Amino acid sequence: xxxxxxxxxxxxxxxxxxxxxxxxxxxxxxxxxxxxxxxxxxxxxxxxxxxxxxxxxxxxxxxxxxxxxxxxxxxxxxxxxxxxxxxxxxxxxxxxxxxxxxxxxxxxxxxxxxxxxxxxxxxxxxxxxxxxxxxxxxxxxxxxxxxxxxxxxxxxxxxxxxxxxxxxxxxxxxxxxxxxxxxxxxxxxxxxxxxxxxxxxxxxxxxxxxxxxxxxxxxxxxxxxxxxxxxxxxxxxxxxxxxxxxxxxxxxxxxxxxxxxxxxxxxxxxxxxxxxxxxxxxxxxxxxxxxxxxxxxxxxxxxxxxxxxxxxxxxxxxxxxxxxxxxxxxxxxxxxxxxxxxxxxxxxxxxxxxxxxxxxxxxxxxxxxxxxxxxxxxxxxxxxxxxxxxxxxxxxxxxxxxxxxxxxxxxxxxxxxxxxxxxxxxxxxxxxxxxxxxxxxxxxxxxxxxxxxxxxxxxxxxxxxx
Amino acid sequence: xxxxxxxxxxxxxxxxxxxxxxxxxxxxxxxxxxxxxxxxxxxxxxxxxxxxxxxxxxxxxxxxxxxxxxxxxxxxxxxxxxxxxxxxxxxxxxxxxxxxxxxxxxxxxxxxxxxxxxxxxxxxxxxxxxxxxxxxxxxxxxxxxxxxxxxxxxxxxxxxxxxxxxxxxxxxxxxxxxxxxxxxxxxxxxxxxxxxxxxxxxxxxxxxxxxxxxxxxxxxxxxxxxxxxxxxxxxxxxxxxxxxxxxxxxxxxxxxxxxxxxxxxxxxxxxxxxxxxxxxxxxxxxxxxxxxxxxxxxxxxxxxxxxxxxxxxxxxxxxxxxxxxxxxxxxxxxxxxxxxxxxxxxxxxxxxxxxxxxxxxxxxxxxxxxxxxxx
Numbered sequence: 060x061x062x063x064x065x066x067x068x069x070x071x072x073x074x075x076x077x078x079x080x081x082x083x084x085x086x087x088x089x090x091x092x093x094x095x096x097x098x099x100x101x102x103x104x105x106x107x108x109x110x111x112x113x114x115x116x117x118x119x120x121x122x123x124x125x126x127x128x129x130x131x132x133x134x135x136x137x138x139x140x141x142x143x144x145x146x147x148x149x150x151x152x153x154x155x156x157x158x159x160x161x162x163x164x165x166x167x168x169x170x171x172x173x174x175x176x177x178x179x180x181x182x183x184x185x186x187x188x189x190x191x192x193x194x195x196x197x198x199x200x201x202x203x204x205x206x207x208x209x210x211x212x213x214x215x216x217x218x219x220x221x222x223x224x225x226x227x228x229x230x231x232x233x234x235x236x237x238x239x240x241x242x243x244x245x246x247x248x249x250x251x252x253x254x255x256x257x258x259x260x261x262x263x264x265x266x267x268x269x270x271x272x273x274x275x276x277x278x279x280x281x282x283x284x285x286x287x288x289x290x291x292x293x294x295x296x297x298x299x300x301x302x303x304x305x306x307x308x309x310x311x312x313x314x315x316x317x318x319x320x321x322x323x324x325x326x327x328x329x330x331x332x333x334x335x336x337x338x339x340x341x342x343x344x345x346x347x348x349x350x351x352x353x354x355x356x357x358x359x360x361x362x363x364x365x366x367x368x369x370x371x372x373x374x375x376x377x378x379x380x381x382x383x384x385x386x387x388x389x390x391x392x393x394x395x396x397x398x399x400x401x402x403x404x405x406x407x408x409x410x411x412x413x414x415x416x417x418x419x420x421x422x423x424x425x426x427x428x429x430x431x432x433x434x435x436x437x438x439x440x441x442x443x444x445x446x447x448x449x450x451x452x453x454x455x456x457x458x459x460x461x462x463x464x465x466x467x468x469x470x471x472x473x474x475x476x477x478x479x480x481x482x483x484x485x486x487x488x489x490x491x492x493x494x495x496x497x498x499x500x501x502x503x504x505x506x507x508x509x510x511x512x513x514x515x516x517x518x519x520x521x522x523x524x525x
Numbered sequence: 526x527x528x529x530x531x532x533x534x535x536x537x538x539x540x541x542x543x544x545x546x547x548x549x550x551x552x553x554x555x556x557x558x559x560x561x562x563x564x565x566x567x568x569x570x571x572x573x574x575x576x577x578x579x580x581x582x583x584x585x586x587x588x589x590x591x592x593x594x595x596x597x598x599x600x601x602x603x604x605x606x607x608x609x610x611x612x613x614x615x616x617x618x619x620x621x622x623x624x625x626x627x628x629x630x631x632x633x634x635x636x637x638x639x640x641x642x643x644x645x646x647x648x649x650x651x652x653x654x655x656x657x658x659x660x661x662x663x664x665x666x667x668x669x670x671x672x673x674x675x676x677x678x679x680x681x682x683x684x685x686x687x688x689x690x691x692x693x694x695x696x697x698x699x700x701x702x703x704x705x706x707x708x709x710x711x712x713x714x715x716x717x718x719x720x721x722x723x724x725x726x727x728x729x730x731x732x733x734x735x736x737x738x739x740x741x742x743x744x745x746x747x748x749x750x751x752x753x754x755x756x757x758x759x760x761x762x763x764x765x766x767x768x769x770x771x772x773x774x775x776x777x778x779x780x781x782x783x784x785x786x787x788x789x790x791x792x793x794x795x796x797x798x799x800x801x802x803x804x805x806x807x808x809x810x811x812x813x814x815x816x817x818x819x820x821x822x823x824x825x826x827x828x829x830x831x832x833x834x835x836x837x838x839x840x841x842x843x844x845x846x847x848x849x850x851x852x853x854x855x856x857x858x859x860x861x862x863x864x865x866x867x868x869x870x871x872x873x874x875x876x877x878x879x880x881x882x883x884x885x886x887x888x889x890x891x892x893x894x895x896x897x898x899x900x
Binding site for chain 1: 679751753799805820823824
């Protein structure tokens with residue numbers, strides 16, 4: 060049933076996972092990489108080899124092409140790749156269960172590195188469940204994988220680097236969009252001044268952001284700033300979008316609406332494993348507690364990249380390398396002194412690439428109404444639970460998300476609260492006058508990915524000799 | 526300050542809340558001490574089967590009497606707890622298994638009870654059209670069914686509160702002291718005194734018993750369950766199996782809940798339990814053997830409920846053998862949900878009258894005397 064045990068099993072083939080695998084191989088560890096996509100790259104470098112082969116990678120930008128180097132180094136490093144495999148359970152001690160969609164297998168590691176990246180922060184606005192409304196991240200996947208470009212009636216609403224990046228990407232690909240509703244409420248000049256040191260050190264990133272803005276202006280893309288209370292309206296699908304700016308309500312026809320309010324660590328796996336998590340007030344999310352090498356409080360489990368803390372692709376890459384050093388040292392392959400010597404320059408790189416983080420967190424902090432939506436707004440799409448129902452459960456004595464789940468079925472659907480979890484925690488905390496840390500998060504149970512019963516039964520079929 | 530009561534119930538699960546309700550209805554001042562929240566562990570997250578079928582013969586009389594409470598749950602607690610009398614079916618896959626069921630039905634009839642009935646393959650397929658074609662027959666109980674465990678437990682808690690019981694959530698018990706005329710219970714936040722303490726602490730009941738000086742040879746069960754996505758209705762009764770550890774039920778929401786007692790791993794100190802994938806796979810395989818259609822269903826979640834298990838896998842419902850004023854009700858060994866309502870009455874009898882006419886003789890605390898050490 061089991062493949063041979065590896066020194067390190069890496070889950071996730073984005074920048075953190077790829078860099079960790081290559082680094083660990085360099086140190087002499089045997090490595091397996093489990094990735095749900097058919098080819099390595101993660102979200103940020105998704106399908107980068109194919110895009111390069113088809114001549115589309117350059118249009119997708121220099122940053123995107125940076126991923127090619129990572130992917131090529133990975134292919135040459137001698138790690139075993141389990142592509143198109145979804146890891147759906149990690150048992151403490153290093154047993155990873157993954158499925159290829161037909162049958163599950165056990166992949167054992169002496170150390171396991173969780174590098175599953177970020178997920179988009181939920182954007183519970185009025186009408187977000189209407190067909191035609193999707194996340195910017197989902198739209199970008201469609202663009203990167205099949206070259207789909209939104210039509211001219213599509214609005215983008217939200218904040219964060221990805222909204223600008225994606226809009227610029229669409230314009231560069233010859234597409235048109237109806238406009239951008241910018242919900243960032245941090246004001247650029249003031250916020251920049253507050254984080255002057257970081258802005259100066261992170262000037263390359265600032266320059267890139269300004270470049271996106273310039274490109275969008277040149278393409279004459281409408282951009283509305285200071286936007287609040289975005290709503291999707293329509294019968295059966297989104298037909299209009301409504302928002303408030305400068306105290307005035309405005310409305311426009313829309314054939315689609317793409318939402319994005321930044322990303323948060325994907326903590327489903329580390330929560331299911333039972334790692335300790337802390338609430339990060341700056342980024343308004345939970346993240347696993349780790350040391351500088353990504354070691355969690357659970358034996359044999361490490362974390363790297365955006366699933367540990369949002370830092371972006373280049374920081375994730377560095378964190379992957381640091382985690383590989385940590386794993387190698389904990390296995391006794393290198394000494395602690397050697398680990399620290401190798402870590403020095405990598406940590407310097409982290410600090411250079413991460414210089415802008417405080418500025419971005421501040422500028423793009425999500426609006427309060429998005430974290431704690433009004434009563435009539437849908438929070439859990441799977442079970443049809445509104446923010447009002449959550450407050451009602453709180454008033455009936457529910458002190459935490461898991462009680463709310465038992466009470467209302469909120470978070471019991473197929474996504475296991477992936478979409479509604481952060482909103483439930485924040486709404487409950489506000490209603491109870493507690494901190495998110497005190498309120499806690501949904502308990503996450505296996506399987507972490509949708510798994511057909513037959514795929515699970517296959518483990519026992521194998522045991523029974525079928 | 527010490528809070529005085531007539532009875533203190535330790536544990537806010539179904540058994541604790543049911544006992545509290547019955548005691549409150551008899552006019553006692555009752556305090557329930559629940560370390561987390563009502564229904565946090567096995568009571569709130571079990572598979573919800575309400576079953577007389579196939580029980581240990583020692584449990585059959587109490588279980589059959591207990592069924593009446595489920596059928597009239599609304600009258601008792603003001604809510605039906607999601608109970609539906611959809612029937613329970615225990616499937617035989619071979620003629621040997623079917624012969625075993627016939628023998629079992631005879632044994633139950635010799636106790637004077639007629640609720641279990643054996644049916645043939647045709648009748649089985651009429652009742653459960655989705656059952657695998659190789660199945661040859663089954664035992665059925667028509668009045669059995671299933672309920673929503675969290676809802677049922679919450680309903681008992683709510684009704685107990687309205688009858689005057691105080692249920693203190695977030696109050697764990699850390700100490701127990703014998704005092705003249707009763708017990709002082711030391712909680713994390715407060716102190717409570719009463720002539721009687723009911724130990725309904727579920728998986729932790731052994732520890733509670735130790736505080737009173739009783740040692741029982743208990744193990745901890747961590748029975749696993751999984752639930753699938755919603756499916757169109759395809760099976761009405763709860764289905765079990767003679768030869769496999771399985772319970773299989775489609776909820777009114779359309780999700781399918783698969784249990785049957787495969788074990789995960791429990792940690793009483795951390796109050797947590799973890800799924801064991803290899804064992805869970807056996808449950809999945811058992812379900813797929815009886816319902817081939819289920820192989821395609823997506824699993825949404827799996828979890829474990831933790832519970833105390835006795836050596837003979839039937840509960841302890843009795844006065845403490847050596848600590849006057851302590852009443853034990855625990856050790857249901859993974860099948861205590863159906864007994865919750867009736868056990869509340871039995872416990873209230875033990876507390877208020879010293880004895881009960883309900884058939885709980887087999888659940889004596891003294892049967893483990895040989896294994897118990899002196900207090």
